[in-house]
Amino acid sequence: MNFISILYGIFLLSVLLIYWLIAQQKLRMWTLLIASIGFYASLQIYYIPLLLALTYCNFRIGIALGKHNSPNQYSLELQSFDEESQLSQADWNSQRLKLLWLGISINVLLLLGFKYIAPFYNFIYHTSTSSVVESFKLIAPLGISFFTFECISYLVDVYRGAPASNQFIQFASYKLFFAKLISGPITRFHNLTHQFNHLRFPTANLFAEGIWLIAQGTVKKGILADHLGIYVDLCFGNLQRAGSTDLWLAIFAYGFQLYLDFSGYVD
Numbered sequence: 001m002n003f004i005s006i007l008y009g010i011f012l013l014s015v016l017l018i019y020w021l022i023a024q025q026k027l028r029m030w031t032l033l034i035a036s037i038g039f040y041a042s043l044q045i046y047y048i049p050l051l052l053a054l055t056y057c058n059f060r061i062g063i064a065l066g067k068h069n070s071p072n073q074y075s076l077e078l079q080s081f082d083e084e085s086q087l088s089q090a091d092w093n094s095q096r097l098k099l100l101w102l103g104i105s106i107n108v109l110l111l112l113g114f115k116y117i118a119p120f121y122n123f124i125y126h127t128s129t130s131s132v133v134e135s136f137k138l139i140a141p142l143g144i145s146f147f148t149f150e151c152i153s154y155l156v157d158v159y160r161g162a163p164a165s166n167q168f169i170q171f172a173s174y175k176l177f178f179a180k181l182i183s184g185p186i187t188r189f190h191n192l193t194h195q196f197n198h199l200r201f202p203t204a205n206l207f208a209e210g211i212w213l214i215a216q217g218t219v220k221k222g223i224l225a226d227h228l229g230i231y232v233d234l235c236f237g238n239l240q241r242a243g244s245t246d247l248w249l250a251i252f253a254y255g256f257q258l259y260l261d262f263s264g265y266v267d
Contacts, residue, residue, distance in 0.1 A: 001043065004221060011039065015031065015178075018031050025197065030169060037176060039181070040176065040181060040182075047142075054107075055176065057106060058154065058155065059165065059171045061103040062154060063166065065100065066166075096159055100155055100159045104152055107152050115140065143182035143183065146181075146182070146184045147175070150187065151175070154189045163190075165193070171189070174187075174189050177192070183265040184262070213267045217265065220261075221260065222264075224264075225257050228253045235250035236250060
């Protein structure tokens, strides 16, 4: 399901309609989660179990990090700093740091596994693995980089003292939220859930602003970035025929293409 398509427009309007017709916050979270899973299933259904498992893994590590927070870490009351309290605090920090590195390692190793195993194998054994590399590019989950970096961001926030989520549906709705799942941007859990919990029906001004942002993003991505991409592909695909001026223009055009791609998606 392409973002710039009539099908996605119908999908988005349907989700918004169902979301605002439901009064209970928990059912709204279920609506977003089911819609997000359906959206990703239209692209790569076979990776949904992996994303759900990774989401649950980070959810449990976040809870463990939260439990290992010192209960008086942010207290303004005077505390004693004798040898026993210092050892206790050091033990808290050691356990929490190990949990943090466990979560970071799981996410990073998964990302490296999909992105860089084939090039690393080629570098070590000096064999031609171009077909293997292409295979890894094809089977890598869409948005896996955004997904893992966002998980790491969440764990770091909890390690620094932010409250961990104790509701899996809420956390999964944040992690799998279709509007940012495959193309970002990377968002913080507490910022997004605060918006979910305090969201009110949009006024006419907010509705107009939303339509303007969607139209602006569509122009950036569908008209400007995609057409620049055609020029860039033609130049880099015919290096023997392209002149120096064409290549310089293609380099600058590629930079603008990346910017407009991400800027359009963010809008």
